[in-house]
Amino acid sequence: MDLYESLMEIVGSDRVSNGQEERYFYSRDSGAQPPREADYVALPKSTREVQKIVRLANREKIPVTPMGGGFTLSALAVPNRAGIVLDMKAMDRILEVNELSRYTVIEPGVTQAALRSYLKRNHPHLQHSTPEAPPAVTVVANALIQGHGHISPRYGVNSDMINGMEVVLPTGEVCTIGSRSVGPAWFTRGPLPDLSGLFVGWYGTTGIVTKLAMRLYPKPKFRDVFVFSTDEIDLIPEAVSGVTGLDLLEDFFLISQEKPDWMNHCFFVLILSAHVEEELALKRDIYKNFFCNFAGGGKVEFVQDLHPALRKRFLDVPPLAALAADFRKGGGFEYTGAILPIDKIPEAWRKGIDIAHRHNMLCSYVHQVLPGPGIMFGFNYSFNRADPKDVENTRKALAESNRLTYELGGMVWKGELAAQKMAMERMDPNTLQLITRIKALLDPAHIMNPGNWDPGETHEETPQ
Ligand SMILES: Cc1cc2nc3c(=O)[nH]c(=O)nc-3n(C[C@H](O)[C@H](O)[C@H](O)COP(=O)(O)OP(=O)(O)OC[C@H]3O[C@@H](n4cnc5c(N)ncnc54)[C@H](O)[C@@H]3O)c2cc1C
Known part of the structure; x- marks a missing residue:
């Protein structure tokens, strides 16, 4: 029995394919990484079926790549060594x-x-x-x-x-x-x-x-959004630390775009929530006072008349923070998700603008503040999927913002293979060895999504 028939016996004929269309579809995600083809796609319905497929893959020494939505943009669910994509949907x-x-x-x-x-x-x-x-x-x-x-x-x-x-x-x-x-x-x-x-x-x-x-x-009954803006990038770390220090927010993100002009500032978007109205009123007062008394003295402004459409977008769950006016023909969107300590925000901000401009893009930022406080600093790039040059340009911009992230002492979140390599090159050698030993212990046949977190992985370098 060949592998296709074995898979068919496990999941049934309508949940396995080695057809060209499926292999094409599963060989890429919506980001800018190069496609990598799968041999088979299987959709198990139960733990028992997953177990049988994994045992089969062990016997045949064939790679298995689990996949959920396949939307990381960094191709983490696109197979590196072909084999079976296990679509869990x-x-x-x-x-x-x-x-x-x-x-x-x-x-x-x-x-x-x-x-x-x-x-x-x-x-x-x-x-x-x-x-x-x-x-x-x-x-x-x-x-x-x-x-x-x-x-x-x-x-x-x-x-x-x-x-x-x-x-x-x-x-x-x-x-x-x-x-x-x-x-x-x-x-x-x-x-x-x-x-x-x-x-x-x-x-x-x-x-x-x-x-x-x-x-x-x-789920709180009452929610509100407050927006403050500043052009003083050096004030951001202190403002973020102060705001999070009050410990009263549901969500907190920073956005900025070069176009349209009104968005070319740093906007602090604060989402407040409460179970009773009095609680919400109190939180509103606390944050307004915070920015009124902020050391930057007048350099952080309260946005008085937030347009109702924007208000709604920010209060939606999830919020539509990426307003991304620079969406290009072709609809491609990518970002380096840099997890950074907040004191590095000003440097990342300025150097990120340089990176975008060097690659002929407008700068667009969405950063979510995380507990710590740290920040998920999003270097966003939009590109035309149908234009190979534009895709290549985006890969270069991503490589640069990945490198910058590590230079600033941060980490690339959900990094593609090249970003994982950058992390492993900088990692404590004993930590890296521990990772390698754990993988070898759990996966002796080396079949699980091979190439990821693999110090021996060689892949095409993104040109400088
Ligand atoms: C416009 C846009 C905005 C985004 N905003 C956010 C955001 O605000 N917050 C955020 O967190 N992310 C965001 N993302 C990134 C990403 O889309 C999400 O993190 C998403 O939830 C990833 O889930 P997925 O199902 O697509 O994962 P997949 O790509 O399917 O899988 C991710 C990784 O997990 C592995 N995997 C999948 N299923 C399993 C399993 N059952 N067992 C073991 N391993 C498994 C895969 O092999 C892969 O390595 C955004 C993406 C886009 C395109």
Whole structure:
């Protein structure tokens, strides 16, 4: 029996393909990375089917790349060594919502939009942390890549919200992590050795998550948005530190674009939320006073008349922060997600403008403030997908902003292969060796999304 027939026997004929169209589709994502072709695409429906596919792949020594929505832009779910793309979208059940302990247990194909509308319909006073990504991205992959959502400034990045998981290990065993490994409930991941760290941030190289327990949060009744602006880039770290120090915000992001002209400032967008109106009024006063008394004295201004359309976009969940006036013909959008300490913001800001201009683009920024405080500093690039030169230009700009991120002592979040290589070149050698040993221990046949977090990986360098 050949591999296609074996896969068909596991998942059925309508959930496997080696057809040209599917292989084309799964060989690329919507970012600027070069395409890399898969041999097969399979959509398992159950943990048992995932397990069987992984055992088959071990026997045949064929790579397996798990995929959720496939929307990282950095091609993390595009296979590097062909093999099987395991598209998890057919495992899309919301298995449990625990109202009292506030968590949900979901399968890996559950999209952000599906969980959001399910909660709205059935548990309207609960919410999950929703990224500003397309609605078809998955909740599980987002948490596994340490993504961030609309309540992350308040509650932490989405991987901090994991209560436990079920994982198919690269050798085919099924393993449960967190309180569910010792009892019936998924309510916490401690106090036990925290094995979730073996699967968070590894880009599917250490196992395939088939269930995830995620915390839910009370949904406040009242929300408001405040916008302040400044042209004093050097004041930003102090302002961010002060605002987060008050510890009262739901969301906090910074945006700026060179065009249209009115957006060519740094805008601080503060989302306040509250369970009672008095609480909201108090929070409003506290933030207005904060900026009135801010050391920058008059250099940070309150935006009095926020246009109702903008107000709505900022208050939407997720907010539409990327107004991105520079969207080009061809609709391509990319960014380096630089996780930076806040004192590096001014330098990143100025050098990011230079990078954009060197590559004939207008500068466009969306940065979400994260607890710490640190920042997800987004160097955004829009490009024409149909123009190979423009795509190449974008890759160069990304390479430069990746390099800048590491030079500033930051890290590239959800980095493509080249960005992972930059991280590994700078990493403590013992840490890198530990990563390599853990991968070899869990995945002795080296089949799981090979190339990622692999110090031996060689790939085409982006030209300088
Ligand atoms: C316009 C735009 C805005 C965005 N804004 C945000 C934002 O605000 N916040 C944010 O966090 N992200 C954002 N993103 C980035 C990205 O889209 C999201 O992080 C998204 O949630 C990733 O999920 P996915 O399902 O697309 O992941 P995928 O690309 O499918 O997978 C990501 C990685 O996880 C692995 N993986 C997938 N499923 C499993 C599994 N079951 N088990 C093990 N490994 C698995 C894959 O192999 C891959 O390495 C944005 C993207 C775009 C295009």
